[in-house]
Structures are given as C-alpha cells and as structure tokens.
Amino acid sequence: MPLSDTFVRQVKHTGAKAGDKHTDGDGMYLHVSATGKYWRLNYRFSGKQKTLALGVYPAVSLSAARKKREAARALLAAGADPSAAKQEEKRVAARASVDTFQAVGREWLAKSSARRGETTQAWVVSWLEKNIFPAIGHIPIADLRARDVLDAVRIIEQRGAIDSAKRVLVYCGQIFQYAIVTEAVTVDVTAGLYRALETKQQQHYAAITSPAQAGARLRSIDAYHGHPFVTAALRVAPLVFVRPGELRTAEWGEIDLDAAEWRIPGAKMKMGVEHIVPLADQVVAVLRDLQRVTGAGRYVLPSIRTGSRPMSDNTVNAALRGMGYSKDVMTGHGFRAMARTMLDEVLGERVDLIEHQLAHQVKDVNGRAYNRTAHLPARRDMMQRWADYLDILRLTR
Incomplete structure (x- = not known):
C-alpha cells in the first residue's frame, strides 16, 4: 500500500537496530532509523541488486521522492544505471565549483x-x-x-x-x-x-617608397650619430623589414650569425607562427659589431637605460624625428612598406617570396598555408639582393 504524507510525517523509529522499512511501491521505501528518515530505491542492474539514495525527509518530501523514483526508472528503461548517473552528477557539480x-x-x-x-x-x-x-x-x-x-x-x-x-x-x-x-x-x-567585434579601419603607415627618397634616407642613417644601439637598429631595420616590436625584442638566443639566420619564436609573431629571417651579409656585419657590446646580455637591442629590458617601442621613431623625418613621411613600421613596394615594383621579386618574408600568410594552389621554411633558399637570395640594392641606393645621388 502506498505511503501517505501523514504517515511519513508521524511514523517513528521502533527501536530496531537495522531501522524500519516502509514500502511505497516500485522498489521505493522509507527507511526510518534513530538518526532520521531516508528515502531509498531498490533496483536491479546488470543482474545485480542495488540501492539508490533518493534523499532525506523532510528536505525531500514524499512527492519529490516519487519523482526521483520515476526518473531512476526511466534511466533503467534506457539501459542506464541510476547510481552511476547520480555519481556523474555529483562529479560535474563538484567540478563546476572548482572549474571557474x-x-x-x-x-x-x-x-x-x-x-x-x-x-x-x-x-x-x-x-x-x-x-x-x-x-x-x-x-x-x-x-x-x-x-x-x-x-x-x-x-x-x-x-x-x-x-x-x-x-x-x-x-x-x-x-x-x-x-x-x-x-x-x-x-x-x-x-x-x-x-x-568592431573592425578597425586599416592603418597605412607612412613610408618612403621611391628609390631616390630611399637612398637619401639611407644616407641620413649613415650620418646619424646617436646612441650605438639606436644606430644599429636604424641600420638593420631596412634590411630585415620585420615589425618594429619584433626587431626591438630580438634576443641573441634567436640569432645564428654563422648560419646567417634569425628565428623569431611564434609567441612574438602576430600570426603566432615561428618566422625565419635570412640575414644578408650586411646585417651579419652590423650584428657582429653589436655583439661585442650587447652579446653578454639577453637582448640584441637593449634599452639604453638598462640591459634587462628591450629597446623602447618609440626609440626608432624618435630617432627618425630627430633626423628630420616627420611621422607623416616615415615610421619604423614604414620600412616594411618600403621593402614591399620596391622589391615588387623596382626589383621585380616574386610576390609570394616577399609576402613570406613579411610573415604574411601565403597559401598554395590547394589553399594550404606554407610553413615557415617554404622557399627559404630563394628568400635568402632575395634578402641578399635587397641588401645589395640598398647599398647601391646609398651611393646614388
């Protein structure tokens, strides 16, 4: 006979050591002991007798216990073990409280x-x-x-x-x-x-992109007599045309002067992928001179105030301003635009090689992105031709 609310409320423990069981039907019963009243459900799963705890009265009423029984029976009908499902719920709940x-x-x-x-x-x-x-x-x-x-x-x-x-x-x-x-x-x-998210209007950095202007600019750099770290940065920047942040945070551990190669870790790159910069003979010469000064430290171009930090992000631009180039004429980032334009339009270099060297994503005919080592020998030759061409511009008036 099913239990009633009145019976559940009034029933007392009789003193039996194992407690008293009062059946409600379909395997559910109220277990009354000296410590309280507990809802239980007996069922069989995979040939084994099991018992599922449904809650404690009065926190769980008779009607609530019956709903839990029906939910358990529905799981059984679907071939699931109610006890296992309850443990999983507890695990998920416990993890949710930790996994913020x-x-x-x-x-x-x-x-x-x-x-x-x-x-x-x-x-x-x-x-x-x-x-x-x-x-x-x-x-x-x-x-x-x-x-x-x-x-x-x-x-x-x-x-x-x-x-x-x-x-x-x-x-x-x-x-x-x-x-x-x-x-x-x-x-x-x-x-x-x-x-x-909002799309930022593309910013076009000021740059010098004509051979005559570039030559004048290179001669200005040669005539610059500022701090040696800044001088080195100005001389290297046009030759490698990396992003300013990549240049100023360059570390000696990333550069192999014997192999004439600079491997920038993906963590420093805009696209998150390691980038290889072949170093022309002219770049290696500048870096070997600089290595005598900063080689014992971490950064190739350390701050002029402390060797524990890289050069300030505005140092090169400030030097350009001091040389008479306004921000509307040339910026440190503008070396990239200068190389992109002149390599293509003046030297006639392959556009895909230029884009690779600019660390832009380049895809093959099947739409797959090339890896960082793609066309590396050809890019190495291109970078040397670029450095040699800049030497010619420097001497041409």
Whole structure:
C-alpha cells in the first residue's frame, strides 16, 4: 500500500537496530532509523541488486521522492544505471565549483607559458586579470555562454582598444580549447565571436617608397650619430623589414650569425607562427659589431637605460624625428612598406617570396598555408639582393 504524507510525517523509529522499512511501491521505501528518515530505491542492474539514495525527509518530501523514483526508472528503461548517473552528477557539480573561468584560465596560463616569451606572458596575464577575470572569472566555465564572453571583451573594445579586444578574445578561445581537453567543457563558445567585434579601419603607415627618397634616407642613417644601439637598429631595420616590436625584442638566443639566420619564436609573431629571417651579409656585419657590446646580455637591442629590458617601442621613431623625418613621411613600421613596394615594383621579386618574408600568410594552389621554411633558399637570395640594392641606393645621388 502506498505511503501517505501523514504517515511519513508521524511514523517513528521502533527501536530496531537495522531501522524500519516502509514500502511505497516500485522498489521505493522509507527507511526510518534513530538518526532520521531516508528515502531509498531498490533496483536491479546488470543482474545485480542495488540501492539508490533518493534523499532525506523532510528536505525531500514524499512527492519529490516519487519523482526521483520515476526518473531512476526511466534511466533503467534506457539501459542506464541510476547510481552511476547520480555519481556523474555529483562529479560535474563538484567540478563546476572548482572549474571557474579564472581557475581554468590560470591553469592554462601556467601550462602554456613555455610557448610565449616573458613579455607576451606578462601582457596576457595583465589583460586577463584586469579585464576578463573581474567580469566572468567567478563563473563556472561550463556555465558560460557566448554572450557572457562577448560582453566582457566588449568592455575593452569600448575603450577603443579594438586590436587588444580581438587578441584577448583569441586567448579566451584558447582557454576554452584547453577546457575541452581537460573535459571541463564540451564546446568552445567563443568560436565565431570575432564577427561581433568592431573592425578597425586599416592603418597605412607612412613610408618612403621611391628609390631616390630611399637612398637619401639611407644616407641620413649613415650620418646619424646617436646612441650605438639606436644606430644599429636604424641600420638593420631596412634590411630585415620585420615589425618594429619584433626587431626591438630580438634576443641573441634567436640569432645564428654563422648560419646567417634569425628565428623569431611564434609567441612574438602576430600570426603566432615561428618566422625565419635570412640575414644578408650586411646585417651579419652590423650584428657582429653589436655583439661585442650587447652579446653578454639577453637582448640584441637593449634599452639604453638598462640591459634587462628591450629597446623602447618609440626609440626608432624618435630617432627618425630627430633626423628630420616627420611621422607623416616615415615610421619604423614604414620600412616594411618600403621593402614591399620596391622589391615588387623596382626589383621585380616574386610576390609570394616577399609576402613570406613579411610573415604574411601565403597559401598554395590547394589553399594550404606554407610553413615557415617554404622557399627559404630563394628568400635568402632575395634578402641578399635587397641588401645589395640598398647599398647601391646609398651611393646614388
């Protein structure tokens, strides 16, 4: 006979050592002991007798216990073990209390730090701690939705830091990818969110792109008598035409002067992929001279104030201003535009080789991106021709 609310409320423990069992039907019963009243469900799974705890009265009422019984019976009908399902629910709940976005994010930061340079690591940590963790760090990562992450990233975007917002979104996506591997989530909710962010109007950096102007510019560099670190940076920049941040943070450990090669780690590159810069004879000569001065330290071009940090990001531009070139005429970034234009339009070099050397993504006929070593001998020859051509421009008035 099924139990009633009144009976469940009034029934007392009779003193039996094992407690008293009062059946409600379909395997469910109320176990009354000296310590309380407990709902239980007896069932068989895979030929074995098992018991499932359904809760404690009065926290779980008779009607609530019956609902749990029906849910368990539905699992049995589907071929699942209710006890195993309950343990999984407990595991998920316990993990959710630990796997907040911030906890997973910090775990990812620690596990992936070796793939980033110290400067990049510090930048990533700072942006997450100042912008993302305060907004969504306390939320279990499995509970986060795309809109939650987007709202957090848009706080950065609204300050006008559009590029930074996109980069932070990429790092959030990497945290979710890590969470998928560790089984904290099953889906990366950041996928496609970049489409919802503002697109920054492309900035065209000022550059000198005619041979005559380039020659005058190179002669100005030769005549520059500033700090030796800055002088070296000005002499190398046109020859390697990397991004200013890549040049100023160059480390001696990345450069093999005997092989005439500079391998920039992916952590320092805009596309996150290692980049190889073949070094022309002229570059090797400058770096060998500089090695006598800064070779004992970490950075090829250290700060003029301390050797423990790389050169300031505005040092080269300040030197250009001092040489009489306004920001509307030439910037450190403009060396890239100068090389891109003149290699193509004046020297007639292959465009794909130029794009490779600019660290732009280049794809083959099947749409696959070439790796970092693609056409390396041809690029090495091109870089030497470029350096030789600049020597000619330097002497041509």
